[in-house]
Amino acid sequence: MRATIMHGSRDVRVEEVADATILKPTDAVIRLAAACVCGSDLWPYRGADAITEPVPMGHEYAGIVEAVGSEVRSVRPGQFVVGSFMASDNTCEICRSGYQSGCVHREFVSGSQAELMRVPLADGTLVATPEVPDAKYVPSLLAASDVLGTGWFGALAAQAGPGKTVAVVGDGAVGLLGVLAARLLGAERIIAMSRHESRQNLAREFGATDVVVERGDEGVERIKELTNGLGAHSVIEAVGTQESMMQAVRSSRRGGHVGYVGVSHDVNLPGQEMFYSHVHLHGGPAPVRGYLPELLDLILSDKIDPGQVFDLAVPLAQAGEAYRAMDERRAIKALLQM
Amino acid sequence: MRATIMHGSRDVRVEEVADATILKPTDAVIRLAAACVCGSDLWPYRGADAITEPVPMGHEYAGIVEAVGSEVRSVRPGQFVVGSFMASDNTCEICRSGYQSGCVHREFVSGSQAELMRVPLADGTLVATPEVPDAKYVPSLLAASDVLGTGWFGALAAQAGPGKTVAVVGDGAVGLLGVLAARLLGAERIIAMSRHESRQNLAREFGATDVVVERGDEGVERIKELTNGLGAHSVIEAVGTQESMMQAVRSSRRGGHVGYVGVSHDVNLPGQEMFYSHVHLHGGPAPVRGYLPELLDLILSDKIDPGQVFDLAVPLAQAGEAYRAMDERRAIKALLQM
Numbered sequence: 001m002r003a004t005i006m007h008g009s010r011d012v013r014v015e016e017v018a019d020a021t022i023l024k025p026t027d028a029v030i031r032l033a034a035a036c037v038c039g040s041d042l043w044p045y046r047g048a049d050a051i052t053e054p055v056p057m058g059h060e061y062a063g064i065v066e067a068v069g070s071e072v073r074s075v076r077p078g079q080f081v082v083g084s085f086m087a088s089d090n091t092c093e094i095c096r097s098g099y100q101s102g103c104v105h106r107e108f109v110s111g112s113q114a115e116l117m118r119v120p121l122a123d124g125t126l127v128a129t130p131e132v133p134d135a136k137y138v139p140s141l142l143a144a145s146d147v148l149g150t151g152w153f154g155a156l157a158a159q160a161g162p163g164k165t166v167a168v169v170g171d172g173a174v175g176l177l178g179v180l181a182a183r184l185l186g187a188e189r190i191i192a193m194s195r196h197e198s199r200q201n202l203a204r205e206f207g208a209t210d211v212v213v214e215r216g217d218e219g220v221e222r223i224k225e226l227t228n229g230l231g232a233h234s235v236i237e238a239v240g241t242q243e244s245m246m247q248a249v250r251s252s253r254r255g256g257h258v259g260y261v262g263v264s265h266d267v268n269l270p271g272q273e274m275f276y277s278h279v280h281l282h283g284g285p286a287p288v289r290g291y292l293p294e295l296l297d298l299i300l301s302d303k304i305d306p307g308q309v310f311d312l313a314v315p316l317a318q319a320g321e322a323y324r325a326m327d328e329r330r331a332i333k334a335l336l337q338m
Numbered sequence: 339m340r341a342t343i344m345h346g347s348r349d350v351r352v353e354e355v356a357d358a359t360i361l362k363p364t365d366a367v368i369r370l371a372a373a374c375v376c377g378s379d380l381w382p383y384r385g386a387d388a389i390t391e392p393v394p395m396g397h398e399y400a401g402i403v404e405a406v407g408s409e410v411r412s413v414r415p416g417q418f419v420v421g422s423f424m425a426s427d428n429t430c431e432i433c434r435s436g437y438q439s440g441c442v443h444r445e446f447v448s449g450s451q452a453e454l455m456r457v458p459l460a461d462g463t464l465v466a467t468p469e470v471p472d473a474k475y476v477p478s479l480l481a482a483s484d485v486l487g488t489g490w491f492g493a494l495a496a497q498a499g500p501g502k503t504v505a506v507v508g509d510g511a512v513g514l515l516g517v518l519a520a521r522l523l524g525a526e527r528i529i530a531m532s533r534h535e536s537r538q539n540l541a542r543e544f545g546a547t548d549v550v551v552e553r554g555d556e557g558v559e560r561i562k563e564l565t566n567g568l569g570a571h572s573v574i575e576a577v578g579t580q581e582s583m584m585q586a587v588r589s590s591r592r593g594g595h596v597g598y599v600g601v602s603h604d605v606n607l608p609g610q611e612m613f614y615s616h617v618h619l620h621g622g623p624a625p626v627r628g629y630l631p632e633l634l635d636l637i638l639s640d641k642i643d644p645g646q647v648f649d650l651a652v653p654l655a656q657a658g659e660a661y662r663a664m665d666e667r668r669a670i671k672a673l674l675q676m
């Protein structure tokens with residue numbers, strides 16, 4: 001099969017490798033309907049995460065079950081499934097509390113930018129659609145696997161809801177889908193922070209009522225101006241840098257909620273400022289598995305179209321171009337066609 | 339009047355100064371029934387906060403209203419009142435959301451280790467008792483002013499409640515009253531982290547079901563052992579150092595809640611560890627004003643006796659000894675008698 005392998009910073013190759021196979025009786029192997037590149041894949045691509053050996057890339061996936069291990073009960077070959085980037089048993093106490101991404105048996109899933117992939121803990125991880133969906137839904141179902149579920153968690157962690165003003169830091173796919181999630185959760189006002197016209201437009205389409213182009217302290221000032229000097233009730237942080245985290249914390253009102261879902265890199269939160277800010281801080285890897293049934297239903301009933309975040313589609317063989325386009329911010333999110 | 343003034347690190351003097359007076363029409367002046375030293379007063383005492391000019395000390399108070407400004411409507415001379423260390427208007431949007439300590443007109447109150455003190459924003463800040471209470475209640479009412487209200491906020495921020503296991507980091511008055519709060523909120527199991535026998539005993543009296551004497555990573559391991567390897571649902575942090583904050587975060591299960599009320603000093607929270615910990619983090623200066631009506635009622639109906647945290651009482655003139663005793667951990671909390 002063909003698979004996307006990262007050999008080092010800015011060195012992504014599509015290569016012929018051995019087919020993914022069942023390794024454990026709880027595994028499934030799925031044939032990808034399509035694949036995609038995640039904003040978090042850019043951390044190693046840009047050298048922010050070290051690559052010490054060739055890494056099979058990709059952790060977002062949707063496709064047809066090809067084979068299952070002997071202990072798998074909830075999915076069978078031929079079914080269309082979507083799963084989360086974090087495999088989980090979905091039965092432990094942490095899973096049952098709603099934190100599948102913190103499952104006591106959790107495993108990072110990888111290797112989805114390929115024709116076939118192995119999914120551990122298939123029973124707990126995969127959700128099958130009622131029938132094999134029309135191909136038009138594939139981008140949105142793929143988005144559900146991570147960026148939609150992550151934006152959803154960000155909005156929930158930020159306690160977005162009726163009567164709330166929600167600010168969103170980050171205009172990548174997760175931030176944009178955080179806007180969508182905030183709208184679905186009933187937020188009154190949604191302020192997207194973005195300086196890119198195409199992303200601003202998609203943010204408005206997803207439900208943003210205001211756009212702020214300033215960043216850092218200037219961005220914070222604009223949020224304060226829009227909120228009677230108080231700051232937003234809810235802030236979704238979808239970048240993961242020191243600047244974006246502090247922008248999020250400072251954009252929040254006292255007693256407000258910051259939901260942070262950008263993968264933290266070199267972030268240090270100053271204790272004293274956090275203390276006096278009175279914010280609620282919650283985030284981390286999103287428990288996407290828990291949201292999948294609801295998200296798949298919203299997609300397949302045409303209530304949401306999160307697949308709009310894909311503004312570039314290239315054949316799998318051109319994965320390198322997909323990475324380049326996202327790195328250079330020419331694309332919000334790139335789809336890899338099989 | 340006599341007042342306690344800090345002139346520098348470990349230099350606390352009781353001096354004759356001009357009587358506290360009404361400076362603004364929204365002020366009240368109260369005659370203290372008693373005063374006390376707070377754990378947070380030890381930060382400047384120990385040199386962790388710089389003293390650049392003589393500082394009138396004390397921010398916990400209960401006593402009789404002596405005079406009120408022309409705009410004060412809710413209290414009158416002769417009433418017994420309790421207030422919070424943070425003066426608030428109790429009418430702004432932030433106050434109404436339950437964050438009086440983040441009031442848009444907030445002012446730190448100071449100068450309560452004295453015979454008389456000025457309280458700003460008296461209408462929003464002070465709560466009168468139905469009648470002048472018996473002297474036996476004074477220690478508990480004084481505790482309500484800060485350490486009880488702060489422990490209460492810590493327990494609420496940590497989402498202590500039925501079915502929850504609550505760990506408490508810090509065995510000062512705030513931590514001990516966090517134990518009491520967790521019990522009142524219905525927590526199933528309360529683990530006090532303390533290595534001092536007198537504090538362990540009071541923790542048990544306040545409702546602790548377990549005591550852990552280890553600190554740091556060893557303390558975290560003990561909490562994990564007591565919680566099926568998962569960590570506590572709720573952790574109250576009542577110290578404010580890097581070690582105590584990380585002990586609190588690491589003692590929490592994924593998806594758990596850390597309520598931090600120790601005044602942060604030189605704390606830096608590592609973003610990546612926070613991200614992958616999945617904890618909810620909330621804290622800051624406690625909105626004590628919001629809790630005072632309920633806390634005063636619990637005290638005056640003999641349901642709680644938070645005044646037990648006072649294990650030393652000295653005349654105001656001996657405030658220096660009160661500071662020394664707390665600094666050397668000979669006393670949990672020291673009362674200053676008028």
